[in-house]
Amino acid sequence: MMRYMMSLLAALMLWALPAIAQNSGPLRIEITEGVIEPMPYAVPDFVGESATATEMGRNLSRVIASDLSGTGLFREIPAQAHISRITSFESPVQYADWRAVKAQALITGAVSVDGSGRLVVKFRIYDVFAGQELGNGLQFVGTQDGWRRIAHKVADQVYARITGEGGYFDSRVVYVAESGPKDQRAKRLAIMDYDGANVQYLTDSSSLVLAPRFSPSGDRVLYTSYETGFPRIYVLDVASVGRRVLPTMDGTMSFAPRFAPDGRTVVYSLTQGGNTDLYRMDIGSGASTRLTNAPSIETAPSYSPDGRQIVFESDRSGTPQLYIMAAGGGEARRISFGQGRYGTPVWSPRGDLIAFTKQSKGRFHIGVMRTDGSEERLLTASFLDEGPTWAPNGRVIMFTRETQGAQGQARLYSVDISGRNLKQVQTNGGASDPSWGPLQN
Missing domain, CATH: 3.40.50.10070 (TolB, N-terminal domain)
Incomplete structure (x- = not known):
């Protein structure tokens, strides 16, 4: 034995x-x-x-x-x-x-x-x-x-x-369900069990929706919608499917939202006057605080499990790279130094690793690294892999893989943090932008 x-x-x-x-x-x-x-x-x-x-x-x-x-x-x-x-x-x-x-x-x-x-x-x-x-x-x-x-x-x-570790089977995933040809693809939010069963649709396909993100308790979902013609952030109640838009200034575009661990705060990107920075919002009051102030593009923020830090993507060094700063803003330190472009960082629920998307030499990869940028490891490689999300136990990552060509389609895949056990998640048709929720009560 x-x-x-x-x-x-x-x-x-x-x-x-x-x-x-x-x-x-x-x-x-x-x-x-x-x-x-x-x-x-x-x-x-x-x-x-x-x-x-x-x-x-x-x-x-x-x-x-x-x-x-x-x-x-x-x-x-x-x-x-x-x-x-x-x-x-x-x-x-x-x-x-x-x-x-x-x-x-x-x-x-x-x-x-x-x-x-x-x-x-x-x-x-x-x-x-x-x-x-x-x-x-x-x-x-x-x-x-x-x-x-x-x-x-x-x-x-x-x-x-x-x-000796927590399981992850009694959990759900919210994602973007896709249908139609590649140049006219319809997208709507859907939710399913982690293994693809029990699919429910949360929105229709009348307007483009992107990047759904579960709340820490799994009862709400943040997402970006082009319903008004400009990207705006909505918060949706999973049980009632009721939703409301989060308030932002007229003439701005808001996107890439993610909940803080307390479930009451949202960090997101806002573009105003051609400049994109990170902001924090109290969902209850709608009050926002600017976290970055730079001529570069700051996006794809993700909180550490203790809520004290934020990892994000920025092109302030000339190409998209990963940075970490305090949750209240301030000086940021770069943690990605390999060859290529880095994006969509997500902090592990265990707090030990950061998952990311990497583009290098014409290939896309899902990878993980320590929170100080050390021990980078690429887990996948394909024409287009992007948008990692963590299982509740921090041992498995789900992501989007899109195939090449006019008939190419986005599908969800999962892989463990060693790069083993790569497999497709069964969905009805195309699927992208997964967000893995917590274990259910």
């Missing part, structure tokens, strides 16, 4: 000091250096207490498996290889049978519908080689329509107990 545990999270903790695995310790993916070898696990269909619950149990286990295997850190042992069959949630686990098929982790569960019609899901996680339960069993209760959310919650618990 140790060969798995000593290697599995190497790519996810590229900048971390190696951890020591104790031979007598519980099942755990250890953080170290080495070759990635996904942990084998089994998740038999959750046991149902009725025909409806049986089908639900099968669906739940498939979503849990999709979540875990989709990380690249886990490998499911298929049902046809199982020796033991889980027919009761209370039956003792036959560890020898699961060891025989090389499973290290086993997830079992049961599904029922209570007297109020609510879905009740119980589950346990087992360390097969140690022959013991990993932590205590848990139970989630929700609506039958919300079964996918419960599955994501179970997967988050499994991920957290084995990796």
